[in-house]
Amino acid sequence: MTVLGISRSFVTTRPARVVERNMLVYRRNYMVVVSGFFEPLFYLFSMGFGVGALIGNVPLDDGRSVPYAVFVAPALLASSAMNGAIYETSNNFFYKLKYARLYDAVISTPMSLADVAMGEILWALLRGSLYAIGFLAVIGVVGLTGLGLLASPLGLLAFPAAMVVGFGFAGAGMAATTFVRRWQDFDFMQLAIMPMFLFSGTFYPIAAYPAGLQLIIQATPLYRGVHLIRALTTGTPDGLLVLDLVYLIAMGLIGLAITSRRLQKLLSA
Amino acid sequence: MPEVAATPESLIHARGLTKCFGAFTAVNGVDFDVAPGEAFGFLGPNGAGKTSTMRMIGTVSPVTAGTLTVFGLNPKRDGARIRARLGVVPQADTLDPELSVLENLLVYGRYFDLSWGEARRRALELLDFVQLAERSKDKVEPLSGGMKRRLVIARALINEPSLLLLDEPTTGLDPQARHLLWDRLYRLKQRGVTLCLTTHYMDEAEQLCDRLVVMDQARIVAEGSPRQLIEQYVSREVLELRFRRDGDEADDEAHIAGRLDGLAERVEQLPDRVLVYTADGEAVAATAYERGMRPTSVLVRRSTLEDVFLRLTGRSLVE
Numbered sequence: 001m002t003v004l005g006i007s008r009s010f011v012t013t014r015p016a017r018v019v020e021r022n023m024l025v026y027r028r029n030y031m032v033v034v035s036g037f038f039e040p041l042f043y044l045f046s047m048g049f050g051v052g053a054l055i056g057n058v059p060l061d062d063g064r065s066v067p068y069a070v071f072v073a074p075a076l077l078a079s080s081a082m083n084g085a086i087y088e089t090s091n092n093f094f095y096k097l098k099y100a101r102l103y104d105a106v107i108s109t110p111m112s113l114a115d116v117a118m119g120e121i122l123w124a125l126l127r128g129s130l131y132a133i134g135f136l137a138v139i140g141v142v143g144l145t146g147l148g149l150l151a152s153p154l155g156l157l158a159f160p161a162a163m164v165v166g167f168g169f170a171g172a173g174m175a176a177t178t179f180v181r182r183w184q185d186f187d188f189m190q191l192a193i194m195p196m197f198l199f200s201g202t203f204y205p206i207a208a209y210p211a212g213l214q215l216i217i218q219a220t221p222l223y224r225g226v227h228l229i230r231a232l233t234t235g236t237p238d239g240l241l242v243l244d245l246v247y248l249i250a251m252g253l254i255g256l257a258i259t260s261r262r263l264q265k266l267l268s269a
Numbered sequence: 270m271p272e273v274a275a276t277p278e279s280l281i282h283a284r285g286l287t288k289c290f291g292a293f294t295a296v297n298g299v300d301f302d303v304a305p306g307e308a309f310g311f312l313g314p315n316g317a318g319k320t321s322t323m324r325m326i327g328t329v330s331p332v333t334a335g336t337l338t339v340f341g342l343n344p345k346r347d348g349a350r351i352r353a354r355l356g357v358v359p360q361a362d363t364l365d366p367e368l369s370v371l372e373n374l375l376v377y378g379r380y381f382d383l384s385w386g387e388a389r390r391r392a393l394e395l396l397d398f399v400q401l402a403e404r405s406k407d408k409v410e411p412l413s414g415g416m417k418r419r420l421v422i423a424r425a426l427i428n429e430p431s432l433l434l435l436d437e438p439t440t441g442l443d444p445q446a447r448h449l450l451w452d453r454l455y456r457l458k459q460r461g462v463t464l465c466l467t468t469h470y471m472d473e474a475e476q477l478c479d480r481l482v483v484m485d486q487a488r489i490v491a492e493g494s495p496r497q498l499i500e501q502y503v504s505r506e507v508l509e510l511r512f513r514r515d516g517d518e519a520d521d522e523a524h525i526a527g528r529l530d531g532l533a534e535r536v537e538q539l540p541d542r543v544l545v546y547t548a549d550g551e552a553v554a555a556t557a558y559e560r561g562m563r564p565t566s567v568l569v570r571r572s573t574l575e576d577v578f579l580r581l582t583g584r585s586l587v588e
Contacts, residue, residue: 014380014382017376017379017380020376020379021365021368021376021379024368024372024375024376025367025368100365100366100367101361101363102363102365104359104361104363105359105363105364105365105377105424106380107329108327108329108352108355108357108359109352109353109377109380109381109428110349110350110352110353110380110381110382111380112349267329268329268330268331269290269330
């Protein structure tokens with residue numbers, strides 16, 4: 001039933017109605033959207049170029065070594081896709097679900113709850129795509145000045161890849177939010193997000209860890225996202241890209257299915 | 270669920286309709302039909318099962334057992350098709366606090382697949398209808414309770430529904446706001462919109478409903494037009510007598526009921542007064558005087574739905 005509902009949401013235009021509603025709201029609050037654009041850039045300049053100047057070159061998985069900024073930029077893109085998706089599907093979604101009680105009214109229209117879940121994820125992706133394009137444009141421009149952050153034409157695929165990362169985390173974040181009862185519960189979510197951001201091969205190669213720990217880290221979604229985007233921007237694609245894609249897309253779809261079921265239970269008992 | 274063909278003239282058709290939440294039965298096997306163009310009411314105290322019934326009709330709450338068809342369609346299978354033709358005014362206002370008054374209607378219209386142009390045309394017309402045109406650019410929060418309620422009604426009409434479900438439409442509103450709302454609902458009814466509403470205000474039920482059912486403890490306990498219910502369950506008039514409490518044996522309330530014996534269809538002793546249900550209140554009052562009773566106040570009034578309601582659902586507070 002849920003699966004059917006979700007698959008139907010992929011072929012109707014109804015999820016787009018949720019995006020329209022959010023666009024109307026953010027038309028007045030566009031500064032909130034704009035501010036999200038700068039976060040990964042600040043990280044890029046401080047870590048990539050600032051700390052990077054102290055570090056020099058870093059080895060990639062295939063043995064080549066690249067400037068630190070080239071190493072860290074794709075990881076920042078992946079992290080920003082994750083953070084954007086989580087922010088939209090945690091606090092914002094929770095507010096709409098429990099405080100504004102927005103969807104209580106939506107369920108009395110032909111819209112389905114799968115349409116709602118799908119629409120909010122679409123919106124999170126749309127917002128994330130603005131940031132990804134901005135970030136890629138900046139590293140592209142910096143690249144033209146000779147630093148070569150986009151070392152490969154494959155790097156253009158980093159944009160859709162960032163969308164896949166966003167989709168995975170948006171689905172998972174939204175599903176988790178349906179179980180949240182109070183604002184304080186989001187601290188637990190941050191407890192999962194923060195270490196992933198710091199330790200998933202984002203700022204240094206995971207070769208720094210013992211083999212067992214490396215396996216655990218490789219199993220985290222952000223590691224898969226970082227691996228995916230880094231392989232594309234540095235031109236080092238390998239077979240594991242398929243694993244990255246399957247992992248993240250599956251995470252998004254399962255999250256979407258859980259969200260639809262939970263919304264049904266919460267709103268339509 | 271057995272597939273029972275609804276009579277073609279029924280917009281809503283329910284037989285043995287039941288809703289359970291775990292072990293709790295909110296609606297227990299109710300039967301009713303709502304015909305096109307009529308104003309149908311669910312009357313009952315809090316917790317009687319009115320809202321649960323409305324939510325099942327609105328296809329936002331699955332039916333536990335029994336048969337329910339809306340527009341001849343099955344809510345389980347055709348929920349979206351039913352909702353496309355329904356207007357719903359829920360108990361809580363559920364307006365979008367981040368949007369303006371007009372935007373609330375536009376976005377809602379889009380949920381019904383209206384084009385932006387059509388949504389705008391209808392929204393402006395509806396804002397006029399509910400007298401909110403001047404507030405169209407305002408946010409929702411500063412509006413008064415009555416204005417919010419009118420906006421929710423406008424929102425429920427954006428898809429030009431043939432059936433409007435209203436769950437306690439005027440609860441918490443001041444008299445002016447209630448009368449304005451009643452007027453608008455009455456106009457909708459004249460345009461042929463079928464109204465199905467819940468209320469615990471008797472005057473509202475008498476004003477708006479052609480036919481109603483009284484619900485109590487998950488069941489329907491009476492059905493009919495307001496007038497029929499009054500004729501069936503109470504007398505034409507009610508005589509209310511109050512007595513001084515000064516220990517005077519003759520006027521002691523405990524004895525009043527006995528002394529009025531045979532005069533009235535029914536006598537009800539309340540802590541502060543005695544209610545005498547009778548066809549002719551003046552006559553009974555006169556007889557009471559002849560029999561030596563000296564009430565401090567005498568009031569003769571017509572019976573209302575409230576008398577029916579209290580007769581059927583009792584005076585004790587149900588929470």
